Amino acid sequence: MTTDTRAPAGPAHAAAEPVAGLAKPGALARLLAPIRAHLVACAILSALSSASGIVPYIAVAEIARVLLDDPDGARRAIWTWVGIGAAGAGLWLVLLVQSSRIGHYADAAILHELRGRIVRHLGALPLGWFRAAGSGQVKRSMTGDLEEMHEVIAHALGQLTGAVTVMTVASAYLFVVDPPMALIVLGVLALMAVFYRISMRSMTTHMNRLIAADQRISAAGIEYADGIQVVKTFGTGGRVLRRFDDAVDEHTQAFAAWVAEVRRSSAASRLFGSELAVLAVVTAAGLAFVDRGTLAVADLVAFLVVAIGLPNSILPAVTAMQGVRKGRMGAANIERLLARAPLPEPAHPRRPDGHGVEFDRVRFSYDGVTHAVDGVSAVCRPGTVTAIVGPSGAGKTTLAGLLPRFYDVSDGAVRIGGADVRSIPSTELLASMSLVFQDVALLRDSVAENIRIGRPGASDAEVREAAVAAHVHDVIERLPSGYDTLLDAGGGSLSGGERQRLTIARAILSGAPIVVLDEATAALDPDSEAAVQDALATLAVGKTVLVIAHRLHTIADADQILVLDDGRLAERGRHDELLAGGGLYARMWAAQEGVLA
Ligand SMILES: Nc1ncnc2c1ncn2[C@@H]1O[C@H](COP(=O)(O)OP(=O)(O)OP(=O)(O)O)[C@@H](O)[C@H]1O
Numbered sequence: 297m298t299t300d301t302r303a304p305a306g307p308a309h310a311a312a313e314p315v316a317g318l319a320k321p322g323a324l325a326r327l328l329a330p331i332r333a334h335l336v337a338c339a340i341l342s343a344l345s346s347a348s349g350i351v352p353y354i355a356v357a358e359i360a361r362v363l364l365d366d367p368d369g370a371r372r373a374i375w376t377w378v379g380i381g382a383a384g385a386g387l388w389l390v391l392l393v394q395s396s397r398i399g400h401y402a403d404a405a406i407l408h409e410l411r412g413r414i415v416r417h418l419g420a421l422p423l424g425w426f427r428a429a430g431s432g433q434v435k436r437s438m439t440g441d442l443e444e445m446h447e448v449i450a451h452a453l454g455q456l457t458g459a460v461t462v463m464t465v466a467s468a469y470l471f472v473v474d475p476p477m478a479l480i481v482l483g484v485l486a487l488m489a490v491f492y493r494i495s496m497r498s499m500t501t502h503m504n505r506l507i508a509a510d511q512r513i514s515a516a517g518i519e520y521a522d523g524i525q526v527v528k529t530f531g532t533g534g535r536v537l538r539r540f541d542d543a544v545d546e547h548t549q550a551f552a553a554w555v556a557e558v559r560r561s562s563a564a565s566r567l568f569g570s571e572l573a574v575l576a577v578v579t580a581a582g583l584a585f586v587d588r589g590t591l592a593v594a595d596l597v598a599f600l601v602v603a604i605g606l607p608n609s610i611l612p613a614v615t616a617m618q619g620v621r622k623g624r625m626g627a628a629n630i631e632r633l634l635a636r637a638p639l640p641e642p643a644h645p646r647r648p649d650g651h652g653v654e655f656d657r658v659r660f661s662y663d664g665v666t667h668a669v670d671g672v673s674a675v676c677r678p679g680t681v682t683a684i685v686g687p688s689g690a691g692k693t694t695l696a697g698l699l700p701r702f703y704d705v706s707d708g709a710v711r712i713g714g715a716d717v718r719s720i721p722s723t724e725l726l727a728s729m730s731l732v733f734q735d736v737a738l739l740r741d742s743v744a745e746n747i748r749i750g751r752p753g754a755s756d757a758e759v760r761e762a763a764v765a766a767h768v769h770d771v772i773e774r775l776p777s778g779y780d781t782l783l784d785a786g787g788g789s790l791s792g793g794e795r796q797r798l799t800i801a802r803a804i805l806s807g808a809p810i811v812v813l814d815e816a817t818a819a820l821d822p823d824s825e826a827a828v829q830d831a832l833a834t835l836a837v838g839k840t841v842l843v844i845a846h847r848l849h850t851i852a853d854a855d856q857i858l859v860l861d862d863g864r865l866a867e868r869g870r871h872d873e874l875l876a877g878g879g880l881y882a883r884m885w886a887a888q889e890g891v892l893a
Contacts, residue, residue, distance in 0.1 A: 324448065324620075324627035327410065334402035335449065338395050339457040345391035346458040346609075347465045351384025353605060354469055357598035364594045395454055403449040407442055413634060414438060420638035424702035437633050441626035448623030452616035459613035466602055466609070473598050474591055480581050481603045484568055485610065491565035492614070495558040502554040509550050512543035569607045578603055639701060645721050648713025651728065651809035651840050652677050653699060659707035660694055668694040670863035671708070676856070678809065681841040683851035685881065686860035692844045695860065696812050699842065700731060712810065730803030730835070732813035738795065743772050744779040746798060750806035758805060766801035766831040768794060793828050800831040811835055814844045815851075825850075848885050857881065 328335060355377045362373045414437055426434075470478035516539040567573055578599045585591035653676040660669040669691045676682040684692045697703060698710050701717055710717045717725055730750070738746050747759045754762075759779065763769040771794050775781040783790070790798065803811060813832065829850060835841075845851040852871045859867035859874065859881045867879050874881035 323631040324445070324624045327445070327627045327630060328406060328449065330409065331402040331406045331449070334398055334405075335453060338399040338402065339453055341391050341395035341398065342454040342457045343461040345388050345395055346461040348384045348387035348391060350462060350465050350469070350602070351388075352381040353602050354598075355381030355384065357601040360597040360601070361594035364597070396450075399450050399454055403446055406449065407446060410442060410445075410630065411438065414630065417634050417636070417638065421636055422639045422702060422704070423700065424697060425636065434633075437630050441629045444619075444622040444626030445630075447619045452619035452623065455612040455616035456620070459609055459616070462609040463606065466606055469602060470599065473595050474585075477578070477582060477585065477591065477595070477599055480577060481574060481599065481606070484573055484577050485606060488565050488569035488573075488607070488610075491561045491568060494561040495565055498554075498557060502550065502557075505550040506547065506554070509543055509547035513540065513547060516540035516543050569611065571604050571607055574603055574607060575600070639722055640704075640718070641721060642719045644719065645724075646715040646719040647724075648711075648715040648720060648728065650678060650713040652713060653682075653810065653840050653842070654711040654714075655695070655698075655708070656711065657708035658695070658698060658705050658710060660698060660703060661706050662694075662703075667706075667863050669698070669860075672858070672860070672863075672865045673708075674856075674858055674865065674868065676840050676842060678840045679838050680855035681836055681843060681851070681853075683843045683845045683854040683857045684860060685845050685848060685851070685857055685884065686866070687880075687884070690860040691863040692860055693814065694863075695858075696814070696842055696844050699810070699812055700726060700729060728808055729810035729812055730806050730808045732796070732799050732803050732811065732835075738783050738798065740782070740784055742777075742780050742782055743775065743798070746783055747801045747805055750802035750804070754805055759801075762801040762805035763798075765804050765834045766797045767827040768797035768801055768831070771797070793825065796828055797831050800828070800835050804831075804835050809839050811839050811841045812844075813841070815846050848881075848888050859884075 359374050359377045359381075362370050362377065414434075418434060467478060467482065470481060520537065520540060578596075582591060582596040582599055586593055586596055655672050655674045658669055658672045659667050661667045672691075672695060674682065684695060686692055694703070698705055699712075699717065701722065704718060712720065712725070712728065720728075739749070744756065744759050747762055748754050750762070751758070756779070760769065763772055763779075771790070772779055772781075775789070803813075832843075843851055843854065845854075851857065854871070857867075857869060857871060857874060858865055859879070861880055867874055867877060867881055869877065875885060876882075
């Protein structure tokens with residue numbers, strides 16, 4: 297037969313399959329709607345190709361019949377069947393190539409379109425989504441999910457239609473030859489299907505357990521690789537490795553449990569789905585019928601030639617159905633991503649009048665229950681530095697993130713130059729500020745281009761000027777290719793302080809009037825710390841600056857300090873005033889100075 301053979305029944309080949317039932321029905325059909333006509337054409341051609349592919353087998357059976365009926369004559373009939381068989385084989389090839397061509401063309405077109413849609417949608421999503429859980433989902437949708445859809449379009453569809461056609465045409469031929477024998481052959485294949493269903497019955501439960509174990513193995517592996525420094529320094533490798541071992545054990549046990557449960561049904565399904573079973577049954581039943589005179593020898597030969605190939609024609613459909621299930625899940629993931637609400641753009645855009653920032657009774661909740669920011673009001677004037685301080689989890693990062701609309705306020709308003717940030721077009725809003733976060737990734741590009749992101753089109757001299765102002769020029773000059781040195785996403789050989797100064801140079805070059813910066817939590821060495829402070833001082837001149845501060849001595853000169861506690865504004869003032877007040881700030885100062893002393 298002409299469809300390819302793969303994937304025996306049972307858990308071994310289904311192990312990588314995602315859990316059925318999680319997929320949102322219809323997502324695949326909806327996403328593939330633009331290429332529906334291509335898919336229909338591909339399926340029709342694949343069906344015609346498979347039907348043509350059976351013709352040579354039927355021709356062999358009919359040649360055998362001619363020879364058995366008239367061993368000495370009928371050369372003409374034989375050559376006619378040879379011609380029919382050859383034409384079938386030729387058509388099979390031509391139609392298969394055409395079906396595959398259309399399938400792959402449609403595949404490339406739709407994946408191109410979907411990638412474009414995903415990227416455009418990502419551009420419209422609030423930045424907060426990326427900070428929370430987005431990058432994993434983005435990666436999965438752009439790679440794994442699309443790959444699974446590719447499998448459906450380019451392979452599974454053709455395999456399924458091919459297998460169904462082969463079954464239909466071959467069965468029809470066998471029924472014409474001899475209905476009782478045809479029923480017997482179908483009975484064997486039905487037994488295969490029944491045992492296959494039994495072996496797959498508890499698949500969802502087992503797959504859930506396997507996937508959970510898989511995820512724990514990955515998590516433990518990543519934890520070990522990411523934290524290798526801590527692990528080695530503090531000798532905690534044993535514990536992390538134990539987590540890894542436990543996850544691997546759990547995976548083994550889960551797999552063993554599944555195999556133990558399905559081994560009989562899986563083996564039975566493979567037995568009844570084998571050529572051996574069909575050959576044995578066809579020969580035994582066929583010879584009995586021949587002996588009884590109810591079946592001609594030529595018909596038995598027809599069954600031996602055509603029916604033997606049926607199991608191998610059905611098995612690709614099993615793989616294809618698994619592919620479709622995966623494709624459905626991938627499509628559902630992509631649809632979920634595309635359904636994420638984009639950042640609402642203002643219907644009536646406003647232009648800020650100046651670049652003073654105002655938080656007006658701002659509230660924000662991540663979960664709709666507790667408030668990460670709760671009723672905070674503050675005014676940050678141009679040309680001043682506002683420090684946001686407070687214990688861990690007090691809401692500092694959340695409050696600062698409301699300004700660039702990482703999230704939108706639940707209540708109250710954040711304004712720039714009197715305009716609500718929600719009424720400023722997002723590109724204009726982001727262009728009005730420099731964000732220097734400690735986790736700002738550097739791009740896989742040259743040092744110069746990493747700085748130039750601040751103002752695309754800036755000249756080399758301007759890039760240099762910004763680097764000099766950010767106290768990072770000398771460091772860059774010492775790199776192997778200076779400004780042309782390629783950086784990786786992690787910053788390569790640059791230290792934490794140097795990376796930070798590079799992002800400050802980027803911000804200086806952009807010249808944006810508002811600066812939001814998240815001070816590094818990790819302590820830098822004193823020289824690096826001083827260089828970063830100098831760079832920040834240059835950046836801050838004449839701008840509205842908000843600093844999320846972790847080390848209080850770096851913001852002792854700030855024009856105003858907002859002290860957050862549990863999302864609320866607990867205190868506000870200058871360093872001296874707050875120390876004199878003897879409140880939370882004074883206690884935090886005393887604690888940090890105590891540590892420093
Ligand atoms: N993406 C998120 N989803 C849900 N809750 C979050 C998220 N980010 C922060 N939170 C919660 O909101 C509260 C405020 O967190 P936030 O990060 O703003 O505090 P922070 O003062 O900046 O803390 P730190 O100094 O540790 O960075 C915390 O209770 C935190 O657990």
